[in-house]
Amino acid sequence: MRYYARKFGFYLVALWAALTLNFFVPRLMPGNPVDVLMAKLAQRGGTVDPAARRAYELLLGADTSEPLFRQYLSYLGNMARGDLGVSVSAFPAPVSQVIADSLPWTLVLVGLATLLSFLLGVVLGAFVGWRRGTWLDGLVPATTVLAAVPYFWLALILVALLASGLGWFPLMGGYDVVLDPGWNADFIGSAAYHGTLPALTIVISSVGGWLLGMRNMMVSTTAEDYVLTAKAKGLKDSRVMIRYAARNAVLPSVAGFAISLGFVVAGSIITEQVFSYPGIGSKLLQAVQNNDYALMQGIFLVITVAVLGANLVVDLLYAVIDPRTRAGG
Structure with a gap:
């Protein structure tokens, strides 16, 4: 019991540290989200008086006149209530709505691609490791070379060959824009069709790592006495x-x-940019470009909770699989 209490205590401290970094890191960046919003309004011919600017500062959590420590306490209170603030990038949409709209796309695309590459890599790695020294070992260099190819370059090659050249897949987007998003066969089919090429990019680039790791562990395990x-x-x-x-x-x-699943929610920024895919990675890049503190913090919070949760699950599973890890607890 003490082992589990220690684990939960450790992850609570890690969560607090991550939330603290999440607060300070965006504020170390140059610029101000209110300035970005004011610039957008000026481009549209609007003018904002000081009172309105002050209201926007309070709305966006960018009140520079308030001491930093008080801003930090307000931030922790808002996080505890689930209030992630308002996004500058998608003003006046709340951050929670922006994340809720984009996260499912990333979870389906990157999650399924990660699961497929893991299963494929582990199965192939187990077989290659069991038959080490045969022609099957030639698969390992081939897959690792593909994994070493720059991610954006591989995505562009697949776009040029399979989308632009052969026309087998759409060039960009998450679904056919003439369709209304919803749980119907036409939309789901369109989303799956548009997501195939981005998913293929992720699988090709990551399967080599799983294959090599499993192959090496199989070679080591086959020499064990049992x-x-x-x-x-x-x-x-x-x-x-x-x-x-x-x-x-x-x-x-x-x-x-399990740990890689935690990073699934971070999306694949390069893949989503190349394919103009409406995932969380694109929103994160957009938030950085617009100094959108609230959206950056919201996305980082989701990523942090997912990674810590995945690590906690792994620790607890190891304690069940191998009771020796609980020794001394």
Whole structure:
């Protein structure tokens, strides 16, 4: 019980530290969200008097006249209430609405692509590691070379070949703009069609890492005594590979996969930019460009909670799988 209490206490402290950094880092950047909003209004021919500017400062949480510590306390209070503020990039939409609109796109695209690349890499890695020294080892350099290709370059190549050249996929967007978003077959089919090429980019660039990691763990595991004993007993190769070798070799990959799922909510900024995909990564880039403190903090908060939650789940699962990790707790 003390082990679990320590773990929860550690992650609560980590969450507080992340929230504190989340408050201070955007404020170290040059510029001011109110200035950005005033510039937008000026471009449209509008004028804002000092009283209105003051109202915008209070609305956007950019009140520079208030001491920083009081701003920090107000920020923590707003976070506790779930009030993430108002976005400058999508003014006057609240940050929570902006995140709610874009996060599902990222979760579906990056989440499914990450799951597919993990499963494909682990299965191929287990088989290659079991058959090490054969022609199958030639798969490893090929996949790692693809993983080493710059992300944006791979995305542009796929766009040029499969979208622009062959016309198999749309060039950009998350769905056909003539359709109304909703849970209907036409919209879901269009979203899946538009998301195939971005997902393929993520899978191709990440499957090599999972394959290499699983392959190396399989090579190490097959030399263990319990695997050699299982072989000596005359058990089928497939059973020894799956139930003895792969079952233990996959544990580090499972931990890495759980952590990578935490980063899924961060999206894939480069992929979303290349394909003009309406995910959270594009919103984050837009927030940085517009000095949108509230939106940056909201997105960072979602990412932080997701990563910490994934790490906590991994720690708790390891405590169940291997009770030795609770030793001394």
